[in-house]
Amino acid sequence: MTEFVQVRAFERPGLEDSANLAAVRKLGLQVSSMFSIPEIAEGISEAHVFGASSAKVQSVILKKMTELGFQSERKGLFKNMTAAGIRPDHFKPLEGGGILFEVERGKTIANNMDLPDVWKTHICSEAKHLFLMIPRIRVTGNHREQKIFQSVEK
Template sequence: MKIELTCYHQDDVQKDNDYKKVLECSSKLLSYLNQESTLKKIDQANQPGSNSLLVQNAIKKEVQKLGFISEKNGLFSQYVTKGLRPDYFKRVNESGILFEVERGKTTQNNMDLLDLWKCHICEEAHYLFLLVPKALKQSPNRNSTNTYNSVCGRLGTFFEKQNYIDVKAVFIFGY
């Protein structure tokens, strides 16, 4: 099953020089994620009872080749919250991209909203890449849920003009 991509952005973001680089990076990432070998690794990691770390490890080497740093420390040092860090971070000119990989707790524990909040408070990143499951099955006996559609519906509301926050764009990749 191919990886889908939905992007939400603020109206004037196309004028931002960083956005062009972020858009280019999202295209390269999507191309990598849709390679047959990568799809197979992600599918193997997205099994009932597994966690997002397995999915993260399935793509880690190639994501780092795209310039992302794994679990970058220090991005939130001005806040009281200890240990807060993204799965990946990439500097883009004057801004950056936080890249978060989710699986089972994406909507049940509001991890998608936590990821958006982390990007909102991060002074070094105004863009969020979020990799979430299209078919999430928590146990072999349960039906799968389409977390990707839920996340798109939830995060899309922050990109309506009256709801803007300090995130210029979110790229939601559905696996």
């Protein structure tokens, strides 16, 4: 894995016997291993610059995520909600509850952008799991480094 990738899994107590937890863990390993693919690692490194959007990072991983069975910007997952237009960056349907995959970048800590991702997973009737991609370090406009992953991981 590259120096900017770190993986941490959080599992809610009581889900150890979840019907699809083994499949989710396996997909988690597959997703995390994609970051060691040179083209993806280099693409993320180039896309992860001050002022860039998370869409640039999404475009780097799109092909591999599709190969893993994820659907990009899946519509209709929240059709029964007031905010029916909500859609995750990626979604993988699984029997027993699918996976939302969200890419966050600079606004993760400053604007708590990780919290809506947790909320989306909670209210989505087709998802029970969240894979959240957050940068380990974010360089600010002043060239200072913020340890984003470390803050979110707490």
